Amino acid sequence: MTKYPLILMTILGITPTIQAQEDKYLWLEEVESEKALEFVAAQNKATLDRLSKEKDYQFIYDKSLEISNSSEKIVYPGIRGKYVYNFWKDKDHERGIWRRCLLTDYTTGKMNWDILLDFDELSKKDNIKWVYKGVSALHGSDNRFLVQLSNGGGDAVFIKEFDAGKKQFIADGFQIDEAKGEASYIDENTLCVSTDFGEGTMTTSGYPNQVKIWKRGTLLKDARLIYEGQQSDVGTWGGTLRDGDKIYTFISQAPTFFTSKKLIWINNKIVTLDIPEDCGINGLLNDQLIIQLKSDWTVNSKTYQNGALLSVNFTKLLTGIKEVQLIIQPDEFSSISEVSTTKNKVLINLLTNVTSQLYIYSFDNGKWSSEKVKAPEFGTIAILSTAELSDQYFFEYENFITPTTLYIADAGNNTFKSSQSLPSYFDAGKYEVKQFKAKSKDGTMVPYFVVASKDLKTDGTNPTLVLAYGGFEVSYQPFYMSTYGNSWLDKGGVFVIANIRGGGEFGPKWHQDGIKEKRQNVFDDLFAVSEDLIAKKITSPKHLGITGGSNGGLLVGVAFTQRPDLYNAVVCQVPLLDMQRFNKLLAGASWMGEYGNPDIPEEWAYIQKYSPYQNLKPGMNYPEVFFTTSTRDDRVHPGHARKMAAKMNELGYKTYYYENTEGGHAGSSTNEQSAKSNALVFSYLLMKLR
Numbered sequence: 001m002t003k004y005p006l007i008l009m010t011i012l013g014i015t016p017t018i019q020a021q022e023d024k025y026l027w028l029e030e031v032e033s034e035k036a037l038e039f040v041a042a043q044n045k046a047t048l049d050r051l052s053k054e055k056d057y058q059f060i061y062d063k064s065l066e067i068s069n070s071s072e073k074i075v076y077p078g079i080r081g082k083y084v085y086n087f088w089k090d091k092d093h094e095r096g097i098w099r100r101c102l103l104t105d106y107t108t109g110k111m112n113w114d115i116l117l118d119f120d121e122l123s124k125k126d127n128i129k130w131v132y133k134g135v136s137a138l139h140g141s142d143n144r145f146l147v148q149l150s151n152g153g154g155d156a157v158f159i160k161e162f163d164a165g166k167k168q169f170i171a172d173g174f175q176i177d178e179a180k181g182e183a184s185y186i187d188e189n190t191l192c193v194s195t196d197f198g199e200g201t202m203t204t205s206g207y208p209n210q211v212k213i214w215k216r217g218t219l220l221k222d223a224r225l226i227y228e229g230q231q232s233d234v235g236t237w238g239g240t241l242r243d244g245d246k247i248y249t250f251i252s253q254a255p256t257f258f259t260s261k262k263l264i265w266i267n268n269k270i271v272t273l274d275i276p277e278d279c280g281i282n283g284l285l286n287d288q289l290i291i292q293l294k295s296d297w298t299v300n301s302k303t304y305q306n307g308a309l310l311s312v313n314f315t316k317l318l319t320g321i322k323e324v325q326l327i328i329q330p331d332e333f334s335s336i337s338e339v340s341t342t343k344n345k346v347l348i349n350l351l352t353n354v355t356s357q358l359y360i361y362s363f364d365n366g367k368w369s370s371e372k373v374k375a376p377e378f379g380t381i382a383i384l385s386t387a388e389l390s391d392q393y394f395f396e397y398e399n400f401i402t403p404t405t406l407y408i409a410d411a412g413n414n415t416f417k418s419s420q421s422l423p424s425y426f427d428a429g430k431y432e433v434k435q436f437k438a439k440s441k442d443g444t445m446v447p448y449f450v451v452a453s454k455d456l457k458t459d460g461t462n463p464t465l466v467l468a469y470g471g472f473e474v475s476y477q478p479f480y481m482s483t484y485g486n487s488w489l490d491k492g493g494v495f496v497i498a499n500i501r502g503g504g505e506f507g508p509k510w511h512q513d514g515i516k517e518k519r520q521n522v523f524d525d526l527f528a529v530s531e532d533l534i535a536k537k538i539t540s541p542k543h544l545g546i547t548g549g550s551n552g553g554l555l556v557g558v559a560f561t562q563r564p565d566l567y568n569a570v571v572c573q574v575p576l577l578d579m580q581r582f583n584k585l586l587a588g589a590s591w592m593g594e595y596g597n598p599d600i601p602e603e604w605a606y607i608q609k610y611s612p613y614q615n616l617k618p619g620m621n622y623p624e625v626f627f628t629t630s631t632r633d634d635r636v637h638p639g640h641a642r643k644m645a646a647k648m649n650e651l652g653y654k655t656y657y658y659e660n661t662e663g664g665h666a667g668s669s670t671n672e673q674s675a676k677s678n679a680l681v682f683s684y685l686l687m688k689l690r
Helices: 006-012 034-051 057-069 103-107 119-126 482-487 508-512 520-535 551-562 586-595 601-607 639-650 671-689
Strands: 078-080 083-090 093-102 114-118 130-137 144-151 157-163 175-179 182-187 190-194 210-215 224-228 235-243 246-256 259-266 269-272 280-285 288-292 297-299 302-304 309-313 324-328 334-341 346-352 355-364 367-373 380-386 392-398 405-410 415-421 431-439 445-453 464-467 494-498 544-549 569-573 626-630 656-660
Touching: 034 639, 034 656, 034 671, 057 083, 057 482, 057 671, 078 380, 078 392, 083 103, 093 103, 093 119, 093 130, 114 119, 119 130, 130 182, 144 182, 182 235, 182 246, 190 235, 210 235, 224 235, 224 246, 224 259, 235 280, 280 334, 288 334, 302 324, 324 346, 324 355, 324 367, 334 380, 346 380, 431 520, 445 520, 464 520, 464 671, 482 671, 494 520, 520 544, 520 551, 544 551, 544 671, 551 569, 551 639, 569 671, 626 639, 626 671, 639 656, 656 671
Parallel strands: 355 380, 464 494, 464 544, 544 569, 569 626, 626 656
Antiparallel strands: 078 083, 083 093, 093 114, 130 144, 144 157, 157 175, 182 190, 190 210, 210 224, 235 246, 246 259, 259 269, 280 288, 288 309, 297 302, 309 324, 334 346, 346 355, 355 367, 380 392, 392 405, 405 415, 431 445, 445 494
């Protein structure tokens, strides 16, 4: 960090108390340096020594592990061809197994599983803590896959070709070294690859900058370059779009996190699709490219509003002609949370007042029509898997106190039936769910859910935990509180989800009202919900806590530095905290579309007003914050949490800190690690708020 003389700081409009001297904790950004790991070990020991002795720790750990390892968990399906694939972890498979059974068997409850890959055995064999990160399949084949393997749970993966029939990696098959890259089959002997091809082929965000076509039997370095973006982009990726048996090589060049040029490689040339760079592509069906608008779009003198889902004739689009149809335009209280396609139908999951409704859309005689799926209401629906060869699909339903249920459905005749359900992990009859709205500083009404005992006394003494995120157009919806139920509700706690701006609950504008120079709206929304809980005497500052991870970690970091008077507990997980250097660390440069660029004085002017690390002050009554992160997090640098804890300690503030040695941005790789994290977090919350 540059040191500015006071006079120059005044001219530039930089507040001296914010523009810190050179960061003395930069060494904590050296992820596995001896000095940094010594700091982590000392912090972990102090936290474990304290929290593992709390009376609730062992109970929460045991219950969390029991739930995670339960044989009564839902066996989630992924349909590919005639099989259902599943990844499963339990006490006998700590790192998990990848397995399959016939779709016909699965739907009749037989589930004759055939284990394809055992990650515990593979980890022992290779002496590497492998974490499964998914597969890419060869269309039309039951046996060819590209398996993604992460060392310790980070985003960077090794890609290896796998023969499911022989249950082994193909010795002379396609293999790609560790990178934040992707690969997909064009045909059996051809891949579309975006990865680290060597010097100058990755962006400043750490993602691929080139797309190549790789033929079997040749070296990766000799693959054919078909497109190259800019190193200042977030990244450039290649893949495939499918419409029945038609396969198109698709390229996305993303200058920012929220914009991308969409291109097709066809007849040995690039065709740029003339659609908005900020729209999302949701599938290709019956020659209709399905896109979702993030901003208004005028085509042929007609304006389609942001949030709308449209279809564009794909064949004509390739020639530059835009033939557009409106599928659905959500209202001001709604947004589209999911779009999926089956063989003949489009499934649309519509979020209205933060609860789900599911619709089936058909394209017949050149027009779209719809019918509603009579799924359970006032909760969250998730489309889990769809079939390419039929209109069969799976979805699940849950709410805060109703156990998750998996449904087998058919979009062709709009039928569904329940398949599997979680058991009740706590007595839901004691609790009720209410939805309220709080008025934010600028008058915006912000919804939030409260889950509490039916016998709740509004005397201001209830331990209350608020979960929020507020960024990247991510919506926080009701979920079954399996772990929260016995670890928090049954301990007398009240649980709250705050649907603040920055999220996607009410469409693109709800997100856009919380980015860059409007970011303070996000924080003010959280404060409004917190103050409303206090005004209703559900809780009081002494009994109020907040939790958030990643961007949510930034949110709670800002909350306790701006309003320490409101909270007595803060769980800050895998957080961004040093907003002056976030774009220098790992994938941070990719998020400047959300936060702004701190290297531009005009943008740093608003970022510096809330950046938690720069706004720490001595002599404040901060709560004792609990920071968690992972050494293997290669998305949000663990240096954020490390530096914040170190600086707070130096200023005399007590903190709690736990850094798992693996787990990546998720924080944990195994059920045992997750149970330990839950036990630490809930023990801390109960200690501080009860």
